[in-house]
Amino acid sequence: MSEATTLYGDLGGQYAAELARHGVTSAMLTHKWQRVDLIAPHSDLDIRLALSGSPTSWRQWNESLAAAHRAAVAASPDNRRLLEHPPGFAFTVSEIDARQVAPAELATWSLINGHAPTLQRWRSRAQMAAWDSQDERFYRAILDARLRGRYQLAADSTDNVSRDMSGYRRHCVVWHYLALCWFAAACLATRTRCPGKTAALNQWRPAGLERFAELFLHQVHATTERGRPDAERLLRAAHRALAVAMGHVPVQAGGTSGLGHGSPSTAWIMTAGTLRVRRARWLYYLDPPPGAATGYLIAREAKELQAVTATLRTLAADRVTAEQQLAARMAELIPQGATTAATLRRALADLNRNSSVVEDFLTAPLG
Structure with missing residues (x-):
């Protein structure tokens, strides 16, 4: 068994146990890329969560997720790099089954724990979906x-x-x-x-x-x-x-304007999927374990949030329907421009003041 197989297998098991200790349950825990793509000791474990359903409170769930991640990183100095940041996405099983998660994202997933045949079915379906x-x-x-x-x-x-x-x-x-x-x-x-x-x-x-x-x-x-x-x-x-x-590589035909994730329903779920874990990321970045550096991760948020805001504004369109109005209100809560610790603290306060908007957006699929 290779060093990477042992290292990342053990790390995934430890992370799953830490999530369980903090009350963060998932139907499946996966990571991006294949196991052979994880190069010890340099690659980090980029985790995704598949949930049985939405939690009662996304705010409380994120607080538990941040605490679990903090504890996992604190367990070893090496984990400051190996577990560089909290998970990147959280989707529900029903969203994945309904093909609302981008196939290009699903195609890269590997199992940490959960039902292997289910993940294989998701990945096979993602591989076979029509290119668009x-x-x-x-x-x-x-x-x-x-x-x-x-x-x-x-x-x-x-x-x-x-x-x-x-x-x-x-x-x-x-x-x-x-x-x-x-x-x-x-x-x-x-x-x-x-x-x-x-x-x-x-x-x-x-x-x-x-x-x-x-x-x-x-x-x-x-x-x-x-x-x-x-x-x-x-x-x-x-x-x-x-x-x-x-x-x-073929020359690109046409522009790249519009929704970055295809259909409005997929764009909604992909955007919700990343925002569902954003609060946990910010909480961890603002209060990491001793010795863990997060300043560069805070700065990196700006680019990712810019893409999220662009999608939300496209989903908002002319703000006629209730869903469009909800997307517009969510877009207003996303920080713009350079991100600093102060930026994230203000953003967390804004999310807390507008908790009903946040909970509705993260839970309600696009009709």
Whole structure:
């Protein structure tokens, strides 16, 4: 059994136990990416929750989730990186069964605990769903955020990295930049939803890319320092590889305006899914365990919240229906611009003052 399999398997079990101790129950606990994509000790566990139903109070549920995450991180200094942030999404089982969760998101899930056949059914259905504009937006957004000089190695914070700093910087180049863009390019070129980064590097190798795929797979899985290039040299190679890769990606037809998650119902659920855990994230970022750094995570919120607000405003449209008015009111509660600790404290206070709006949006599906 590999180090990564043992490390992340144990970590997932510990996290599930901590959730249970804090009263956070889920029908299924999953993480993004396949197990082979988790590179010990550098990859973090990006968790998703599938709930049997909505809790009585999303506010109380988030407070418990934040407390559970804080306790899990406090259990080991390594967990400051391995459990960098609280879960990224929470959906209900009925929403997933109703195909209201984006297939591109579901296709990457791996089981931590729960009913394996159910997850396999969800993933198989996601793989077989017809390719559409929401897939184009999903994968092109990955590229748009990183290509043409947008990826900056210095912005990949090392604040919570406690060992093998040079190895972590190489990991950032290969796994946060090259492999993630390769994954998105492979999906766009083949119009399929790849389950992970390793699969993309192994399975999508157009002419001129074979040696790059082998190079970067070797680098990310290498266990010794001997002969390994520094991060800056790897970054230059990654730029060259992606320049070739993008030549195999079809030119985008039309714009990317409108809903980023396809149908209004899917856009609503995807937006609610990320907002359902936002309060827990903010609570954790504002009060992490001793030694855990969250300043860079607070700053990172701005970009994610900008996308959330854009979707909410599109859902609000002309504010005629009750659902549109609810989306508009929710959009007004999302912080705009740069995010700081003070920003998040004000946002939490706003959510508390408008609890009925928040609870209604997070619970009520789009009719």
